[in-house]
Ligand SMILES: [Zn+2]
């Protein structure tokens with residue numbers, strides 16, 4: 001069967017990167033998934049997993065063509081700006097390439113009432129402010145467009161252009177050759193919530209739902225949003241035992257693998273990838289979590305670094 005999406009898991013950890021002997025099989029990098037459709041490459045989150053992919057893209061670009069007018073186009077969709085989801089961005093090699101064009105989408109940030117700036121651009125500028133990093137984001141030679149998504153905004157990749165455009169969901173009818181990315185803000189994560197993304201192309205869909213905590217009887221909005229998806233990538237940070245026994249875990253904005261399975265089943269998805277693993281969990285603990293999940297939802301699998309899915 002032909003496939004339309006190539007999905008590569010580059011970082012599958014939550015909270016912090018955890019390199020070391022107990023995480024060699026699952027991997028220790030923080031959240032990042034690469035999606036390739038047609039000639040478009042984009043990333044879901046920019047945790048440390050994005051670093052190796054950025055180097056590879058730039059190396060391939062520099063060795064594949066001597067055409068000085070050629071450009072490297074990439075896009076990054078940020079779920080939220082907690083460290084583990086953006087800490088790889090300052091080390092993303094395409095930032096430092098003059099022929100590179102990067103589109104970055106993500107949430108605006110609601111702060112206290114007197115918060116001076118609330119857009120994504122401001123937060124990413126802060127990430128690379130001189131207090132934290134030697135090179136300002138705006139000093140990097142690449143061309144960048146940084147967009148804070150509003151409710152009902154959709155991102156569209158068309159075959160004629162390499163740069164994605166923003167449209168309003170209500171008055172847009174995609175053509176069959178366009179890739180459409182929808183999003184909504186889920187508030188089950190402190191304090192600004194998180195954007196959940198759905199990527200649709202050629203009748204197939206992938207949903208990316210990280211850093212959210214499910215509810216009793218499932219998160220109805222997420223179930224609707226994920227209905228009949230080909231792939232659901234869902235937060236599965238905790239085991240049920242952790243969730244039930246450790247009081248500070250409940251309300252912290254993450255799900256158990258069981259919660260992810262419940263959503264997957266209700267939404268009738270074809271495949272579930274357990275994602276954003278607890279940094280304290282060893283490979284063996286994650287494999288145990290996977291076995292339990294398969295009993296509830298046979299098409300569940302623990303995401304690991306280097307896993308490539310063709311959909
Ligand atoms: Zn996270």
Ligand SMILES: [Zn+2]
Nearest residue numbers: 080082189211
């Ligand atoms: Zn988070």
